Amino acid sequence: MNITILDIIDISIVAYVFYKLYMLIKETSAEQLIKGIFVLLVATKLSELLQLHVVHWVLANTISIGVIAILIVFQPELRRALEYIGRTKFISKPIGEFDEENIDEIIEELIEAIYSLSRQKIGALIIIERETGINDIIQTGTIINAKITRQILINIFIPNTPLHDGALVIKNNRVRAAGCFLPLTDSKYVNKELGTRHRAGIGISERSDCISIIVSEETGMISIAENGKLYKSISKEYIKNILNQNFKKQGENKRIFKRGVFFK
Template sequence: MWEIKDIIMNIGILDIIDITIVAYAFYKLYMLIKETRAEQLIKGIFVLIVSTKVSEYLQFHVVNWVLKNTMQIGVIAFLIVFQPELRRALEYIGRTKLIARPIGEFENEDIDEAIEEMLEAIFSLSRQKIGSLIIIERETGINDIIQTGTIVDGKITRQLLINIFIPNTPLHDGALVIKNNRIKAAGCFLPLTENKYLNKELGTRHRAGIGITEKSDCISIIVSEETGDISIAENGKLYRRVSREYIQKILKNNLKKQNENKSIFKRGGLFK
């Protein structure tokens, strides 16, 4: 009891800062793995650690030996099995404002016009029940995805967006990628999500839209060809049957935020 009291009395400002940094880091780590396969793995590792300590305390030497060796192998298994989650975490760190590079920004005067053109096209496709998948690149580059499709490099207009997704046309069966305020490519192939808990009624288009957001920070906008419902995927999560106002808010919040970051880099604001 006195030892705990002495520790508390000797805590200084640097100790508090140290504890706060560690607590924040663990919180952000938890938010990254929340509702993913890694969350279950962390729980399993915690159980193994507790079991190892208990077996050591009870002097169960054989059990303790097995558990310790399992932990060593488990570290290698963690790196192999959960490579996508680790990659996502590292990309998240790389997108911090101090070192993020401005990719996929919109010119300020074109933002509202581009958003309006996208909204008109998306809801026209929805009314006609024409399936479509639009990917908007943000800070994480997805040139590897762009290279799988056909380069368009055209201005964002509702006519071009709608025309690309018309059934039985060469580019309709794939994803369209928007980058730097341009329709960069169409007919692109995307990785499918590995999430096994998704609704079984979701098809390949929705699974592809979610999959690319698990590997980058892009936004996916999906129109269902069966129902005409519009969904948005971001950070590996799908938001279904979204309204026009919701989509407009998401696009403005993200695209204008990118433009502000771009202005900081142009002025050298972070390094002056």
């Protein structure tokens, strides 16, 4: 059998798709379910080879009904997969109003606020929207729509103030809302010692491509959650690099859209 370049491309595409699917379900409950389904398929084939007709009939019908069950059970993972596809760079979306001026100043204000909260051991949860819209989360809080300054960020999280317990959402380089409610992660791999603030930061990063910046009120430790993973005790330089990549990338996307170039 002759293998052509098209066959290699075909196999490479399938391998890449399976790799990406695996990365989406890695360290989630879906990973264990996939293993269970694989065992079920092997058992079905074995029952057919061994001519265990009743067992084979039961397993075969279980699999046919299980297709619907898979759609229900894997709903969070399927949603993540579709959102991942929607974030591909083939088509850029309108970003809306975007304050592109003084990006370096915005980043400096954010960093100063985060480290001021850390030194005072004031708990904080800051969400930075990227390409996946989180307006449903924004609507759960109080709309602010203010310029990013260290004074605003710090005052929002001062204990016993009305908005200190929820999350603050930054959208288009503006403080869009505060006191927002976030979904908690349901991953069983998350450290049980983590509090609600960290679980919420991880949870929203599982459902969108946003960045969650978390300040612990017990230790003052700063963490970042991205793509469902938590990075603890990160350096100021790392945070600065993340913020630079995020804000400057959004600015570039905005300039491309204004020029009318939709394909990148």
